Amino acid sequence: MMKIIILGAAGQIARMLTTRLIQESDAELVLYARNATNRLKNPDENRVKIVDGDFNEEAKLVEAMKDADFIYLNDMNSLEATEAIVKAAEQAEQPFLIGATILGIYDEVAGPFGKWNARMVGQTGTNRHKRSAQIVEKSGLDYSLLRLTWLYNEVGNLNYMITQKGEPFIGAQVSREAVTQLILDIVSDPNKYRKTSLGVSEPNTDFAKPSFY
Incomplete structure (x- = not known):
């Protein structure tokens, strides 16, 4: 049985991912978050374990990652936390890491939207x-x-549409539902996405800023 760790399990995409994995797979899940037992309801006690933990608690992360096939990391804003998570994963069975970060980290967003995004972020x-x-x-x-x-x-x-590292980033918005679908697609065919950095957006959204701003 596949085992998936969801780090930052109280986040919106993480919750959507949890729901779809419960409904569409037989995967065993570990939901890891601060105060997780108070913030999350266990959707299936036979398949889901909820762990209270901080991203910086390396020993707790190693234990949670035991026998894991995949990790979904919902937030890479903290350099120290990312470092602890990577160290823990390397000590465990080296599961495949799917990490959610932001556009613009390679200066890959051009034009009016690139300027708007840089100003907002x-x-x-x-840099973080x-x-x-x-x-x-x-x-x-x-x-x-x-x-x-x-x-x-x-x-x-x-x-969703994806661009590779080194390609221009196009697209001002994307739904969380579409991001969840991409994560499921990666889990279904990890070899296709191994060691990639994917720009994720919605087709036909080459706007100067998101439509909801």
Whole structure:
């Protein structure tokens, strides 16, 4: 049976991912988050374990990752936390890491949207995510980094497009539902996405800023 660790399990995409994995797979899940037992309801006690933990608790992370096939990391904003997670994964069975980060970490967003995004995120935020991504890229893990554009919710909208590292990033928005679908696609065919950094957006959203701003 496949085992998947969801780090930051109280986040919106993480919750959507949990629901779909319960409904569409027989995977065993570990839901890891601060105060997780208070913030999360266990959807299936036979398949799901909830763990209270901080991203910086390396020993607890190693234990949670035991026998895991995949890790989904919902937030790479903290350099120290990403480092602890990567070290823990390398000590465990080296599961495939799927990490959610942000667009712009390679200066890959051009034009009016690129300028708007840089102004909104700020150089400090971009640099934090860039350095976190470098930790993953230099590790011994198999991974797929998801450079997500601006997020919104739209039930049933599973449309996404991806660009590779080194290609221009196009697309001002993408639904969380579509990002969840991409994560499931990676889990279904990890070899296709191994050691990639994917720009993730919605087709036909080459806007100067997201439509909801």
